[in-house]
Amino acid sequence: MEQQLKVDFENYVKTSKLSSKNIELKRVNFNHFLEKGFPNKRDENWKFSDLNHIISKNIKKLSFYNDFLKSEQVDESIFINNLEHNKLVFVNGKLEKKEFNHEENNKVEIIEDFNLLNEKININSLTSLNNAFTDKHYNLVVKKNYTLKKPLVIYNITNEDVTSKNLNLRFNILLEENSSLKIIDFLDDKSKNNFLNTYYKYEIKKNSILKNYKIDRKFNSNIKYFYNNINQETNSLSEIFILSLGSYFIKNEINCSLNGKYASAFINGIISLKNFQHHEIKTNINHLAESTKSYQLIKSVLDNESKAVFQGKIFADSKAQKTDGYQLSKAILLSNNTEFNAKPELEIYADDVKCSHGSASGNLNENSIFYLMTRGLNYQEAKNLLINGFLLDVIEKITDSEIKKIIKNIMGFKE
Amino acid sequence: MLKIKNLKANINKKLILDGFNLEIKPGEIHAIMGPNGSGKSTLSNILSGKKGYEISGQITFENQNLFDLEVEERAHKGIFLAFQYPLEIPGVNTNIFLKTSVNAIRKAKGETELDAIEFLKLVKKKANELKFDQEKLSRQLNVGFSGGEKKKNEILQMSILDPKLCILDETDSGLDIDALKIVANGVNALRKKNNAFLIITHYQRLLNYIKPDFVHVLMNGKLIKSGGPGLALELEKKGYENLN
Numbered sequence: 304m305e306q307q308l309k310v311d312f313e314n315y316v317k318t319s320k321l322s323s324k325n326i327e328l329k330r331v332n333f334n335h336f337l338e339k340g341f342p343n344k345r346d347e348n349w350k351f352s353d354l355n356h357i358i359s360k361n362i363k364k365l366s367f368y369n370d371f372l373k374s375e376q377v378d379e380s381i382f383i384n385n386l387e388h389n390k391l392v393f394v395n396g397k398l399e400k401k402e403f404n405h406e407e408n409n410k411v412e413i414i415e416d417f418n419l420l421n422e423k424i425n426i427n428s429l430t431s432l433n434n435a436f437t438d439k440h441y442n443l444v445v446k447k448n449y450t451l452k453k454p455l456v457i458y459n460i461t462n463e464d465v466t467s468k469n470l471n472l473r474f475n476i477l478l479e480e481n482s483s484l485k486i487i488d489f490l491d492d493k494s495k496n497n498f499l500n501t502y503y504k505y506e507i508k509k510n511s512i513l514k515n516y517k518i519d520r521k522f523n524s525n526i527k528y529f530y531n532n533i534n535q536e537t538n539s540l541s542e543i544f545i546l547s548l549g550s551y552f553i554k555n556e557i558n559c560s561l562n563g564k565y566a567s568a569f570i571n572g573i574i575s576l577k578n579f580q581h582h583e584i585k586t587n588i589n590h591l592a593e594s595t596k597s598y599q600l601i602k603s604v605l606d607n608e609s610k611a612v613f614q615g616k617i618f619a620d621s622k623a624q625k626t627d628g629y630q631l632s633k634a635i636l637l638s639n640n641t642e643f644n645a646k647p648e649l650e651i652y653a654d655d656v657k658c659s660h661g662s663a664s665g666n667l668n669e670n671s672i673f674y675l676m677t678r679g680l681n682y683q684e685a686k687n688l689l690i691n692g693f694l695l696d697v698i699e700k701i702t703d704s705e706i707k708k709i710i711k712n713i714m715g716f717k718e
Numbered sequence: 719m720l721k722i723k724n725l726k727a728n729i730n731k732k733l734i735l736d737g738f739n740l741e742i743k744p745g746e747i748h749a750i751m752g753p754n755g756s757g758k759s760t761l762s763n764i765l766s767g768k769k770g771y772e773i774s775g776q777i778t779f780e781n782q783n784l785f786d787l788e789v790e791e792r793a794h795k796g797i798f799l800a801f802q803y804p805l806e807i808p809g810v811n812t813n814i815f816l817k818t819s820v821n822a823i824r825k826a827k828g829e830t831e832l833d834a835i836e837f838l839k840l841v842k843k844k845a846n847e848l849k850f851d852q853e854k855l856s857r858q859l860n861v862g863f864s865g866g867e868k869k870k871n872e873i874l875q876m877s878i879l880d881p882k883l884c885i886l887d888e889t890d891s892g893l894d895i896d897a898l899k900i901v902a903n904g905v906n907a908l909r910k911k912n913n914a915f916l917i918i919t920h921y922q923r924l925l926n927y928i929k930p931d932f933v934h935v936l937m938n939g940k941l942i943k944s945g946g947p948g949l950a951l952e953l954e955k956k957g958y959e960n961l962n
Contacts (some may be wrong), residue, residue, distance in 0.1 A: 380772050391827065401726035451797075564942055565925065584876035668805075668944075670805060671805050673768055673808055674801065674804070674805040674807070675807070675815075675819075676767075676788075676789035676790045676793070677767070677789055677792075677793055677798070677799050677801075678793060678815075678819040678822075678875065678879070679793040679794055679819050679820075679823040679879070680790055680818060680819065680822050681788075681790045681822075682790075682791045684818070684822065687816065688807075688810055688815065689807065689809075689810070690808025691809070691810075692749060692858070693808070693809055694809070695809045696808075696809055
């Protein structure tokens with residue numbers, strides 16, 4: 304792989320129109336990745352998901368260079384129905400469609416930024432890989448006092464034209480003061496055996512609200528990593544909902560810093576796996592100011608040979624008095640060959656805080672199944688009703704009723 | 719309708735029912751009384767199809783071997799068990815559960831499924847009859863219900879599903895006197911020529927409101943005495959130990 308990496312990187316440098324300063328920055332990132340490689344289980348953060356092993360087992364001859372010369376057809380049939388929305392459509396890592404028909408002029412900007420920001424390289428090797436190979440950043444700015452009228456759906460689509468590729472995407476999203484944005488990350492894959500590495504950086508300024516729904520619904524053999532770095536100022540709010548159903552492997556990592564008083568973060572997620580997939584949600588909530596609040600509820604339902612991981616950390620700085628942190632993870636294991644790993648962590652340096660965490664996993668209650676069957680439901684119907692009931696309270700946390708409905712539909716829940 | 723012949727049941731190698739015989743005809747109400755541990759709940763569990771018992775003997779329901787039927791098929795054929803301890807099912811909306819249940823049974827019978835409006839009409843009528851707070855039906859099944867509300871919910875399900883054989887497993891336990899009357903009225907309203915009731919209870923109290931045709935005493939896994947309604951009163955006076 305090392306040889307391929309070097310060849311692809313030099314190829315990339317040769318064809319890009321970047322300044323020499325930018326290329327130098329990319330080279331620093333590239334070398335960092337070259338040195339570290341894909342994370343493996345010796346890394347604490349990755350101890351339940353050995354990405355190096357997963358990639359080498361499932362992707363033969365991974366390559367990193369994309370020329371992005373060819374435009375791809377956008378398969379509009381996968382667009383979300385019954386929801387008016389703005390669109391950014393990426394096909395195989397390339398932006399093919401940009402539509403902000405519902406918004407006022409100059410209130411939302413999307414800038415393709417060819418200049419790399421000068422930022423720390425040592426978050427992890429995958430963000431370095433991302434920095435090394437992204438040809439541009441997509442910077443989205445919501446202007447002061449503006450609330451988007453409709454949600455923005457970022458379609459991240461792959462088709463049969465790519466295989467054994469590493470595709471990197473990078474977004475910098477800025478919500479200026481008193482602004483509000485809803486984003487749906489909607490993944491759809493027809494491709495096989497690729498590694499998608501997506502990096503989101505969010506800046507949520509004073510009094511602003513971000514709602515982000517991450518939907519990975521369709522079974523596919525791709526391997527995905529989403530790194531979300533969120534910084535929140537005073538009185539801002541973030542609501543993240545993760546629906547993790549489809550990909551062979553997906554890890555959603557959220558690093559959220561509550562830097563201003565009264566900032567709050569809500570992270571809710573469902574991992575529901577029917578095959579041999581392996582999904583992880585990793586959160587790191589940093590309470591860095593007084594009276595900040597975080598709430599996390601993650602539920603998993605695992606069948607066959609699937610595996611899920613939840614690693615959640617709440618950190619309360621000594622300055623962060625009156626922190627309110629809550630975290631709960633529950634899992635139902637439907638077969639003996641499934642595996643669920645949870646690692647809840649609290650690290651608290653302030654003395655006036657309210658923090659709790661809990662984790663439980665187990666089987667479906669056979670007595671409950673029996674009760675439902677005596678009312679005429681067959682075994683499968685009884686099981687489904689119980690599973691849906693188990694997952695429903697996570698979905699009920701979604702505060703946007705239209706999007707809640709869409710997610711219920713995807714899950715096959717009846718109203 | 720129901721014929722039980724020489725039923726023996728073991729659980730974990732412990733003999734619970736030891737040669738139990740009973741026949742119930744359409745239109746009849748049978749009461750089975752017995753002390754703790756006599757096998758009353760085992761009987762209702764076996765009739766509704768709960769797994770985990772080693773069973774011998776014969777049970778037929780409308781001339782069909784009951785052991786050939788799965789739990790849900792027994793429900794489809796018209797056997798209903800009102801649970802002693804109705805389960806709390808978090809996340810499952812009571813109305814959605816009821817509709818799923820009604821329609822599963824209608825479908826199995828070859829009847830058309832009820833749409834939302836027909837269903838709500840039916841539920842509203844039945845809930846009013848039982849003085850069951852309709853607001854509770856939009857909540858999670860039995861979650862946060864009081865003991866009495868759970869039992870009423872069982873009777874509500876029974877009256878909506880309109881079964882042929884209703885088995886009430888200690889439905890009276892945990893009910894105050896007003897709730898007991900409402901439940902009894904609900905049961906009496908369901909009485910028809912072509913259905914039957916098997917009422918399992920510790921106490922004679924419920925039988926003041928639901929008049930049984932037959933009373934049986936279950937001890938150590940078999941019926942030791944059968945008679946008319948008078949037997950229940952005799953039991954109440956003498957207790958199980960002094961019964962001859």
